[in-house]
Amino acid sequence: xxxxxxxxxxxxxxxxxxxxxxxxxxxxxxxxxxxxxxxxxxxxxxxxxxxxxxxxxxxxxxxxxxxxxxxxxxxxxxxxxxxxxxxxxxxxxxxxxxxxxxxxxxxxxxxxxxxxxxxxxxxxxxxxxxxxxxxxxxxxxxxxxxxxxxxxxxxxxxxxxxxxxxxxxxxxxxxxxxxxxxxxxxxxxxxxxxxxxxxxxxxxxxxxxxxxxxxxxxxxxxxxxxxxxxxxxxxxxxxxxxxxxxxxxxxxxxxxxxxxxxxxxxxxxxxxxxxxxxxxxxxxxxxxxxxxxxxxxxxxxxxxxxxxxxxxxxxxxxxxxxxxxxxxxxxxxxxxx
Amino acid sequence: xxxxxxxxxxxxxxxxxxxxxxxxxxxxxxxxxxxxxxxxxxxxxxxxxxxxxxxxxxxxxxxxxxxxxxxxxxxxxxxxxxxxxxxxxxxxxxxxxxxxxxxxxxxxxxxxxxxxxxxxxxxxxxxxxxxxxxxxxxxxxxxxxxxxxxxxxxxxxxxxxxxxxxxxxxxxxxxxxxxxxxxxxxxxxxxxxxxxxxxxxxxxxxxxxxxxxxxxxxxxxxxxxxxxxxxxxxxxxxxxxxxxxxxxxxxxxxxxxxxxxxxxxxxxxxxxxxxxxxxxxxxxxxxxxxxxxxxxxxxxxxxxxxxxxxxxxxxxxxxxxxxxxxxxxxxxxxxxx
Numbered sequence: 001x002x003x004x005x006x007x008x009x010x011x012x013x014x015x016x017x018x019x020x021x022x023x024x025x026x027x028x029x030x031x032x033x034x035x036x037x038x039x040x041x042x043x044x045x046x047x048x049x050x051x052x053x054x055x056x057x058x059x060x061x062x063x064x065x066x067x068x069x070x071x072x073x074x075x076x077x078x079x080x081x082x083x084x085x086x087x088x089x090x091x092x093x094x095x096x097x098x099x100x101x102x103x104x105x106x107x108x109x110x111x112x113x114x115x116x117x118x119x120x121x122x123x124x125x126x127x128x129x130x131x132x133x134x135x136x137x138x139x140x141x142x143x144x145x146x147x148x149x150x151x152x153x154x155x156x157x158x159x160x161x162x163x164x165x166x167x168x169x170x171x172x173x174x175x176x177x178x179x180x181x182x183x184x185x186x187x188x189x190x191x192x193x194x195x196x197x198x199x200x201x202x203x204x205x206x207x208x209x210x211x212x213x214x215x216x217x218x219x220x221x222x223x224x225x226x227x228x229x230x231x232x233x234x235x236x237x238x239x240x241x242x243x244x245x246x247x248x249x250x251x252x253x254x255x256x257x258x259x260x261x262x263x264x265x266x267x268x269x270x271x272x273x274x275x276x277x278x279x280x281x282x283x284x285x286x287x288x289x290x291x292x293x294x295x296x297x298x299x300x301x302x303x304x305x306x307x308x309x310x311x312x313x314x315x316x317x318x319x320x321x322x323x324x325x326x327x328x329x330x331x332x333x334x335x336x337x
Numbered sequence: 338x339x340x341x342x343x344x345x346x347x348x349x350x351x352x353x354x355x356x357x358x359x360x361x362x363x364x365x366x367x368x369x370x371x372x373x374x375x376x377x378x379x380x381x382x383x384x385x386x387x388x389x390x391x392x393x394x395x396x397x398x399x400x401x402x403x404x405x406x407x408x409x410x411x412x413x414x415x416x417x418x419x420x421x422x423x424x425x426x427x428x429x430x431x432x433x434x435x436x437x438x439x440x441x442x443x444x445x446x447x448x449x450x451x452x453x454x455x456x457x458x459x460x461x462x463x464x465x466x467x468x469x470x471x472x473x474x475x476x477x478x479x480x481x482x483x484x485x486x487x488x489x490x491x492x493x494x495x496x497x498x499x500x501x502x503x504x505x506x507x508x509x510x511x512x513x514x515x516x517x518x519x520x521x522x523x524x525x526x527x528x529x530x531x532x533x534x535x536x537x538x539x540x541x542x543x544x545x546x547x548x549x550x551x552x553x554x555x556x557x558x559x560x561x562x563x564x565x566x567x568x569x570x571x572x573x574x575x576x577x578x579x580x581x582x583x584x585x586x587x588x589x590x591x592x593x594x595x596x597x598x599x600x601x602x603x604x605x606x607x608x609x610x611x612x613x614x615x616x617x618x619x620x621x622x623x624x625x626x627x628x629x630x631x632x633x634x635x636x637x638x639x640x641x642x643x644x645x646x647x648x649x650x651x652x653x654x655x656x657x658x659x660x661x662x663x664x665x666x667x668x669x670x671x672x673x674x
Contacts, residue, residue: 140534141535142534200538252587252656
């Protein structure tokens with residue numbers, strides 16, 4: 001049995017920089033037609049020169065793969081409108097991080113006063129630039145995302161023409177918020193469709209499944225699966241694939257992030273098949289994102305076959321999800337067009 | 338400023354066996370007058386010969402420290418009454434583990450049918466042997482203890498003369514259960530008075546704070562603090578100090594357990610002082626346990642002084658809680674009598 005996906009897109013991806021970028025970028029570029037690339041470098045991507053230089057480094061790192069990095073700018077509340085206009089063609093979205101909430105987010109937003117954020121948000125709304133948000137408060141780890149929902153709603157109400165994407169949602173509260181405001185959308189990762197906190201800390205502690213937002217409760221996973229498996233038009237696949245070197249994951253004080261880029265499509269295919277939802281996978285991994293962002297990806301055909309694939313223990317020093325395990329589906333062929 | 342504790346007791350302690358026993362037993366034996374020693378060895382302690390041999394190994398490991406190991410037997414549902422009678426003077430309690438719920442608990446109980454458990458429980462009730470339970474279901478990690486409360490209550494009701502100790506409680510639900518049945522008691526660890534899941538997984542992942550039951554929510558910690566700080570007569574200190582080698586904690590698939598034995602009294606003193614509850618500490622760390630178990634510990638005076646103590650990075654290869662940090666209180670003097 002084989003299945004062909006057309007131009008799969010990963011709408012939330014960490015490609016990092018330097019050696020790590022070179023070590024892992026091809027893993028995404030081989031099987032995806034494009035990805036929304038997160039700007040949380042050190043320092044974050046906040047100007048045109050940095051953005052273009054980062055894009056050039058990405059293109060260099062992926063070599064001859066056909067892959068389009070959709071670039072994002074790191075949100076600042078006081079971006080000049082003219083500045084954003086000059087960048088409009090270069091960026092697909094702007095990514096907002098609450099300060100200190102995850103890897104390299106120290107320069108993010110503290111407090112969510114609408115008037116303070118208005119200069120950038122109004123310009124984005126006028127220019128049609130979507131806003132991506134890592135929506136967590138600094139509250140108790142299991143409550144952070146649900147506590148952020150009122151902030152999503154405040155922003156959605158204040159800027160009704162601004163498309164706001166709730167990134168890597170993990171809770172039933174975020175799923176419910178999708179229905180309350182027309183301009184709220186969401187990305188969902190692979191791992192949050194599969195694991196709960198039980199998989200991270202219910203048996204032995206599993207650092208390679210530790211991420212932010214942390215995986216939540218079974219009923220949260222069910223809510224995510226419900227909208228993903230029917231390719232709800234407001235949700236898109238975004239892996240949040242976030243590589244760290246093995247030693248930084250298997251350590252006292254382990255960094256947050258799950259590396260799923262090389263196995264995402266194989267696992268999603270098996271998951272959607274198991275739920276009799278294979279016909280919805282194309283929209284979840286590409287169609288919905290094209291409509292929400294108004295983008296046309298480069299043509300790419302990825303054929304998966306139901307042949308076992310044993311996941312390598314590491315990809316250039318990064319341990320992937322399912323390392324050493326055997327998946328049901330393999331990437332059989334990738335062709336342009 | 339100095340404070341003297343009389344015969345402090347640790348009513349839930351893992352001393353392990355072999356090399357680990359030799360590496361860590363003195364850390365408890367130095368500052369505690371006694372401890373309730375858990376029987377989850379491989380194989381578990383289920384007969385008199387094994388019990389006496391383990392006790393002898395403990396006494397050998399602690400050398401010339403004055404310390405009484407209060408021994409426990411690993412619960413089996415069908416212990417012979419005559420067998421328990423012959424052991425009555427040798428054991429302080431019997432410890433029940435649900436099967437597979439924590440380290441070396443594979444031989445524990447599956448299902449909690451009162452009639453199946455009756456042979457041992459009725460004999461224990463008649464002989465006045467307290468029952469210690471690791472109360473967790475195999476449900477979602479944050480719910481396991483609260484889900485077990487009905488089982489505690491079923492047993493408390495079926496055996497009203499049996500003293501049942503809810504071990505290392507972590508939730509407000511367990512605290513509330515204390516009030517509902519006269520024969521329910523509880524131990525509380527040091528770390529569950531201090532940390533929540535936030536400390537384990539809210540920032541970077543902290544394997545040395547990963548334990549079973551896992552630390553819960555802020556309101557759960559508040560409920561534990563409330564009964565501990567007033568030395569509620571049904572609660573006792575039990576560290577659940579559970580050493581693992583450093584490499585087993587800082588690894589992919591980290592083992593559960595926090596090693597607190599060498600720092601427990603120092604940290605408890607600072608904690609009770611901060612809450613203006615120093616006058617309750619003696620009962621929490623000794624008096625309540627003496628009454629609940631009807632035991633008279635060996636005399637020991639442990640004097641703590643308000644002098645900084647920097648916690649070693651390791652004790653013979655085991656990383657303690659607060660490794661490398663400086664505590665407010667030090668052990669100043671330990672004397673017999």
